Amino acid sequence: MWNTLIIDPLVNLLIWFYGLFGDNYIIALLVLTVLIRLLVFPLTWRQQKSTTSMQEIQPQLKEIQEKYKSDPETQQKKTMELYREAGVNPLGGCLPTLIQFPILIGLYQTITRSLAASPLQLIELSQHIYHPLPEALAWLPNPSALIPLNSHVWWLNLAAPDPIYVLPILVVLTTWLQQKLMTPPSSGGAQDQAAAMSRSMQVTMPLFIGYISLTLPSGLSIYWVVSNIIGIVTYTAMGRSSLKNLFGTEDGSFSLTGLLGLPQPEEPKGKGRGRSSAKK
Amino acid sequence: MIRTNRYWLPGIALFVLAVSLTGCASSQASRFTGSSWPGITATDDAIYLAAGAQVFAIDPEINSELWVYPSEADRTRTFYAAPAVDDDIVVVTDYTDMLHVLNRANGSLRWTFETDNARFIGSAVIGDEMIYAGAVNGVVYALDREEGSTAWTFATERDIWSTPLLDDGTLYVTSLDRHLYALDAATGDLQWQFPANGTELDPEMGAIVGTPSTNDGVLYFGSFNNHVYALDIETRDILWSYETENWVWSSPTFDEETGRLVGADLDGNVFALDASTGEEQWVFDARGPVVGAPILFDREDGQRVAVVSVGTAEGDNVHVLNIEDGTKAVSSVSVEAEFTSKFLFFNTNTSNRSVVIYAPPVLYGDLLLIGDHQSTYQIHALDRETMLERWTFSSVDS
Numbered sequence: 001m002w003n004t005l006i007i008d009p010l011v012n013l014l015i016w017f018y019g020l021f022g023d024n025y026i027i028a029l030l031v032l033t034v035l036i037r038l039l040v041f042p043l044t045w046r047q048q049k050s051t052t053s054m055q056e057i058q059p060q061l062k063e064i065q066e067k068y069k070s071d072p073e074t075q076q077k078k079t080m081e082l083y084r085e086a087g088v089n090p091l092g093g094c095l096p097t098l099i100q101f102p103i104l105i106g107l108y109q110t111i112t113r114s115l116a117a118s119p120l121q122l123i124e125l126s127q128h129i130y131h132p133l134p135e136a137l138a139w140l141p142n143p144s145a146l147i148p149l150n151s152h153v154w155w156l157n158l159a160a161p162d163p164i165y166v167l168p169i170l171v172v173l174t175t176w177l178q179q180k181l182m183t184p185p186s187s188g189g190a191q192d193q194a195a196a197m198s199r200s201m202q203v204t205m206p207l208f209i210g211y212i213s214l215t216l217p218s219g220l221s222i223y224w225v226v227s228n229i230i231g232i233v234t235y236t237a238m239g240r241s242s243l244k245n246l247f248g249t250e251d252g253s254f255s256l257t258g259l260l261g262l263p264q265p266e267e268p269k270g271k272g273r274g275r276s277s278a279k280k
Numbered sequence: 281m282i283r284t285n286r287y288w289l290p291g292i293a294l295f296v297l298a299v300s301l302t303g304c305a306s307s308q309a310s311r312f313t314g315s316s317w318p319g320i321t322a323t324d325d326a327i328y329l330a331a332g333a334q335v336f337a338i339d340p341e342i343n344s345e346l347w348v349y350p351s352e353a354d355r356t357r358t359f360y361a362a363p364a365v366d367d368d369i370v371v372v373t374d375y376t377d378m379l380h381v382l383n384r385a386n387g388s389l390r391w392t393f394e395t396d397n398a399r400f401i402g403s404a405v406i407g408d409e410m411i412y413a414g415a416v417n418g419v420v421y422a423l424d425r426e427e428g429s430t431a432w433t434f435a436t437e438r439d440i441w442s443t444p445l446l447d448d449g450t451l452y453v454t455s456l457d458r459h460l461y462a463l464d465a466a467t468g469d470l471q472w473q474f475p476a477n478g479t480e481l482d483p484e485m486g487a488i489v490g491t492p493s494t495n496d497g498v499l500y501f502g503s504f505n506n507h508v509y510a511l512d513i514e515t516r517d518i519l520w521s522y523e524t525e526n527w528v529w530s531s532p533t534f535d536e537e538t539g540r541l542v543g544a545d546l547d548g549n550v551f552a553l554d555a556s557t558g559e560e561q562w563v564f565d566a567r568g569p570v571v572g573a574p575i576l577f578d579r580e581d582g583q584r585v586a587v588v589s590v591g592t593a594e595g596d597n598v599h600v601l602n603i604e605d606g607t608k609a610v611s612s613v614s615v616e617a618e619f620t621s622k623f624l625f626f627n628t629n630t631s632n633r634s635v636v637i638y639a640p641p642v643l644y645g646d647l648l649l650i651g652d653h654q655s656t657y658q659i660h661a662l663d664r665e666t667m668l669e670r671w672t673f674s675s676v677d678s
Binding site for chain 2: 118119120121122123126127129131132142144145147148150
């Protein structure tokens with residue numbers, strides 16, 4: 001089922017793109033990445049919308065948490081009421097991400113399978129190729145005649161990790177940049193647990209993906225970099241990324257601590273954005 | 281609390297992603313892991329096995345090692361290609377970048393030849409004065425048999441995975457660049473290539489990974505464009521072609537007794553063709569990729585049979601087929617081994633199941649040797665008449 005619905009179509013699509021674009025794997029991967037981003041756009045749009053809405057009701061949420069901290073039941077009830085009034089689904093930010101995971105895993109398997117570099121991998125690939133092609137698709141390149149794909153581009157063997165670590169570094173940088181541009185600065189101060197968690201994720205997530213890309217085929221790293229760049233461009237065009245997010249400042253002016261995601265200094269009561277400093 | 285769930289969900293998702301991408305979940309626990317399958321060669325008095333980090337000479341009578349090369353496993357080198365053997369030497373190519381020439385008597389090293397970081401996948405061929413092998417950098421190397429110096433090289437445009445065929449002073453080499461090359465074995469000069477550049481078939485040809493077989497001036501070979509070809513060596517005309525349902529990896533085997541050509545594709549279709557016309561005689565569905573070349577022999581009951589091994593983990597994986605009509609000469613068998621399912625570091629279940637077999641079956645006297653790249657055992661020796669397993673050999677326990 002997994003192979004029939006996800007892997008086989010993606011493998012054949014990638015190989016067709018490879019044939020259509022002059023046996024160039026990078027271009028084929030670029031086109032496939034754009035196509036996948038377009039397909040999951042409704043999900044990412046919803047995720048972004050949900051994240052923004054959640055951010056907007058953070059002050060009210062904190063108020064409820066403070067006000068009913070000794071009464072968890074009422075706190076939960078009021079929180080749910082707030083969600084309902086604001087039209088926010090608390091899981092709205094996570095579910096689209098989870099739905100995209102099979103696609104990411106499928107794409108990973110597609111890249112590794114299409115770049116078969118060993119006898120066992122090539123035999124495996126033979127089981128995912130459409131043959132013979134239906135008459136209606138006869139104008140497409142015959143995938144069988146294109147195998148094995150040329151996996152050597154620039155200094156890279158796309159079926160193996162990048163030996164000089166350029167791509168893993170780009171993966172870390174673009175993942176971090178995308179997250180930073182998209183995530184509004186937390187309203188919490190240094191003591192706020194959620195803010196600390198958010199800052200931590202902004203660092204650990206890019207490093208984690210960068211670590212994975214050290215060991216996986218560089219073709220997958222190219223997907224990640226391209227996908228991140230497309231994400232940055234898309235969200236910027238949607239008006240959802242900004243320098244304010246990048247530097248963590250109100251006016252988008254440069255701030256090294258904000259850029260590095262360090263806790264912002266506590267601002268005087270009533271003047272700053274954050275309400276966590278306003279102890280009641 | 282909903283707030284807590286918000287942080288657990290990405291964490292769980294991250295974990296699932298990591299497990300999925302890094303392959304921590306496994307359905308098998310193989311002690312012989314790698315990129316290919318063991319290579320087996322049988323001579324009159326010994327069996328030679330290239331498996332993992334070492335090459336073994338085995339006395340089949342008592343199923344014990346005659347010698348092992350190297351004596352201490354070098355984990356940077358892996359041997360898969362079947363050893364080439366002649367009167368006094370054994371030649372093994374490794375999956376790293378080296379060709380090793382050993383004394384057949386005791387496995388001691390005579391000399392080695394190292395490529396420019398290009399691994400060997402196919403075996404070497406031993407000629408009277410030279411040793412020939414192709415590597416994944418697309419280069420065919422002809423090496424002086426005694427000293428290992430390079431006599432000549434010939435470059436193709438893509439990887440060479442096949443074992444060259446040496447026939448009557450000509451070296452036939454197939455390449456993933458979708459061509460078959462005929463070279464002068466003495467000088468390396470290109471005599472001709474098929475398809476010729478610019479011909480109608482040129483863009484339609486697929487990669488070729490099998491070694492051609494030959495008979496009476498005709499070359500037979502299969503391609504990834506789902507065809508088997510019969511090529512007239514003299515005129516380079518295609519005498520006939522036969523369309524298959526998937527790529528053809530294995531070398532088709534010509535049978536002098538019946539004049540038939542027995543081959544298979546990666547969909548598991550085993551077929552017998554009239555070698556002179558290409559007309560299909562029968563097709564047998566083996567239900568799994570057939571990678572190794574079929575072997576032919578006469579059974580004691582008088583049937584001439586073709587034996588194929590199959591890359592399937594479900595059901596029978598060795599078939600003995602009557603070459604006349606493609607029916608089973610004896611019941612097919614399932615060569616099995618014990619497998620342990622794993623998740624992360626934990627064993628979850630242990631059971632017996634069929635091993636996936638890509639190695640071609642090898643005949644040694646009254647034994648059928650089946651190469652296994654999945655389980656603890658690299659050779660399963662079956663009685664060729666009863667198909668019962670007589671012994672197994674494991675390189676790991678040595």
